[in-house]
Amino acid sequence: MTWRGPTHRTVDGERIDGVWCHVWRRHWRGEYSVDDLFVYADGAVLCEKLTDLAGLERMLDSGLIAVTDPTAPGPEEQPRTWRSRSSGPLTPRNFLLEVADRVEELAGRPTTVQRCWEAISRFGEERSEANRELLREAYLAIPAHLRIFVLGDMDLQDRPLRMLLTDLGEPVGGDGPPATTEMHEWALEYFRKGDEGVARSRERRSALHADDPAGAGRPPVVLRDVVYPQGWPERLGDFVLRNDYPARIRFAGDVHPSVLHGYWALSTAEDTDRVRVRNAPTAREAHELGSRAARRNDWPAVRLAVMAGLLRAKFTQHPDLAQILLATGDAAISYTGGWESPYWTDAFDDRGRNWMGRLLELTRAELLTDRLSWPTAE
Structure with a gap:
């Protein structure tokens, strides 16, 4: 299935x-x-x-x-x-x-296959008849049509297990040769080598992934679209990371009242439209004006670079805002809201690409890089 x-x-x-x-x-x-x-x-x-x-x-x-x-029609019976x-x-x-x-x-609980592997390990550590019986029960608990896949071995299928579970002198699988002590030893060696291979793989993965975080990362930071009718609060919070927050930015030869002003002004094809957008009283009005103006021809190719440049300018020219961005640590940043396109936001459906959140994370890394001290060659 x-x-x-x-x-x-x-x-x-x-x-x-x-x-x-x-x-x-x-x-x-x-x-x-x-x-x-x-x-x-x-x-x-x-x-x-x-x-x-x-x-x-x-x-x-x-x-x-x-x-x-x-x-x-039913499937033809295959010779076993x-x-x-x-x-x-x-x-x-x-x-x-x-x-x-x-x-x-x-539910995150062991499956029949996982319980069978646990029984294999237990029998390898202590070769008692009681443990072999537990292994037999674990193997037979696997749905019959899935047992040949339990070892993940396309060549041998489940033969090593069947050898191990067949009593001495009894035919393996019902139609095979009689089980011998040599067969049992071969099967145990098969699992021992498999355990060694898994251990080597884990050790190598542990070495290659040595820089993985030791603990859980920070929970995501969600930048919601907020409105403050009485004006922006004096105490700065995560809302300053949004593009409509009024932070004057010098970029591309002009001064823009916010990232949103700069983005939509630089998207326009005509100088008159660019000035109108840049001088809009609010970021929302800049968005409205800019979205209705004629777009420059290369905008699809350069818009990500323009937004990245505006964010870099915002946080390098405003150290207090940079500190708030850096305080998010390694948290993923989810940029939400209904004004921007799903291209920029973490929309609820699969259209959302969250480019704003990703660019904020990149800007955060660049800010931190600028503050690092580096060893110098003697």
Whole structure:
């Protein structure tokens, strides 16, 4: 079964993550059509109606939901050999177990595959019959059609596990050669080498990622579009990072009352429009005038560079504002609001590119770079 995601639903204001797949749903006339089945971290299942795992089991048992096309001919039975096996048919029972595994994964709990790997490690540390029995139970708990994928080995599939779990003298996989002590030792060596490879990979990743932050980063800084009818407050806050905050900037040979004045003035093709925008009483009026004026031909290619230059000018020419930007540390900056285009803002849908937030983060890094002291060559 192919699962897709992410998706979610909201319950009492809380986001519940989920995934979905296609199934066949029977209609009142007995005909089937493809439908979406959603599975969520809290165990809820949605296909036409909201239910749970027990409800899904009843729908599968009654034939209301089918996991394969009921009108298609059944797959030809593949020969099962101990050296190469197909994944086996997807049955309603196995699908139900797979759905239960998805719930565990979404909820951040160990899946049957993860529990099997834990049992493999436990048996490698202590080769007792009790641990081998626990490993057998963990392996058999994996949905049958997914067991050949448990080791992630396309060549050997799950053969090392089957060798390890087969009693001495019994045929491996039911049709293979009798299990021997040498087979068991080979399988244990297979897992030991795998553990060593994982350890080497983790050590190398740890070295290559040595500059990763040790702890959690700061929560995002959200710059909301605010209005102060009585004028800007005396105490400066994050609102000064927005483009409409009145901070005079010398840039590109002119003085602009705010970043928004400068951006829209420099976007215009005519000198008269540029002067009108620059002299607008407020940033909002500058935006309105500039957006209605004729645009310079190269504006799509240069607008990011112009905005980056205006921000650099604003925060280098106003050290008090630079200090507020630097105080955000390494936090992501989300620039919101309904006046600017989604190109600039962190809009609620996938149109939002948040270029303003990204450029503010870049400006912050540049300000910090200018304040660093560097070693000099002797």
